[in-house]
Amino acid sequence: MKKYLKPCVFILSLIPFLIIFYKILFNQLGPEPVKEITHHTGEWTLIFICLTLAMSPLKRLTNFFIWISFRRMLGLFIFFYATLHMLTYVIIDYRLDFESISKDILTKKFIFVGFAAWLLLVPLALTSSKKAMIFLKDKWKKLHRLIYIIAILGVLHFIWLVKKDLTEPLIYAVIVIALMLFRFKFKKI
Numbered sequence: 226m227k228k229y230l231k232p233c234v235f236i237l238s239l240i241p242f243l244i245i246f247y248k249i250l251f252n253q254l255g256p257e258p259v260k261e262i263t264h265h266t267g268e269w270t271l272i273f274i275c276l277t278l279a280m281s282p283l284k285r286l287t288n289f290f291i292w293i294s295f296r297r298m299l300g301l302f303i304f305f306y307a308t309l310h311m312l313t314y315v316i317i318d319y320r321l322d323f324e325s326i327s328k329d330i331l332t333k334k335f336i337f338v339g340f341a342a343w344l345l346l347v348p349l350a351l352t353s354s355k356k357a358m359i360f361l362k363d364k365w366k367k368l369h370r371l372i373y374i375i376a377i378l379g380v381l382h383f384i385w386l387v388k389k390d391l392t393e394p395l396i397y398a399v400i401v402i403a404l405m406l407f408r409f410k411f412k413k414i
């Protein structure tokens with residue numbers, strides 16, 4: 226049974242991608258297609274951040290080690306959705322106009338923190354393999370604590386980009402803070 230759980234989590238994690246792929250293929254994106262892709266991928270990046278952070282608390286609460294075995298895969302899905310999100314902005318929205326993109330990064334604080342979060346995800350994705358884990362030893366754990374900074378930057382990015390209703394980003398803020406408090410209360414896991 227256990228050996229089927231990981232492939233199931235993998236397939237479930239691909240569903241948001243398949244949904245947006247279907248919408249692109251069958252012209253179902255609505256009046257603002259770029260916005261729709263950006264929102265979908267951004268939102269799922271944040272959901273995967275919360276899911277990844279939730280694995281240790283779930284292990285602690287249920288005493289099932291299986292949650293920890295999903296963590297690496299879910300972490301890689303953060304990078305997958307964040308990269309799709311960033312590429313939507315860089316390739317589809319700005320058509321590789323690096324001058325305007327640099328200007329945006331330097332003048333819009335929500336783009337600055339979003340970009341910083343994506344950059345911090347790169348070393349985590351590059352060192353996600355078991356080999357890297359063995360090679361880096363204690364440093365691996367320290368490096369992968371960057372996920373907490375990434376989570377904070379991701380939430381700030383959402384708070385700063387929203388113009389009117391702050392409800393949704395604030396819900397994510399509460400979830401991230403709760404998961405971080407749990408982590409600091411039970412430091413060993």
Ligand code: HEM
Binds near residue numbers: 260382383
């Ligand atoms: C960990 C990294 C990131 C996370 C968690 C994240 C998350 C989000 C979320 C949740 C949204 C709002 C979705 C909605 O409206 O429902 C969003 C929108 C957006 N993000 Fe990101 N993002 C990240 C990185 C980036 C990067 C690297 C860029 C570009 C350089 C970027 C550019 C944008 C833009 C342009 C929007 C739409 C703004 C608007 O509606 O006016 N994000 N992001």
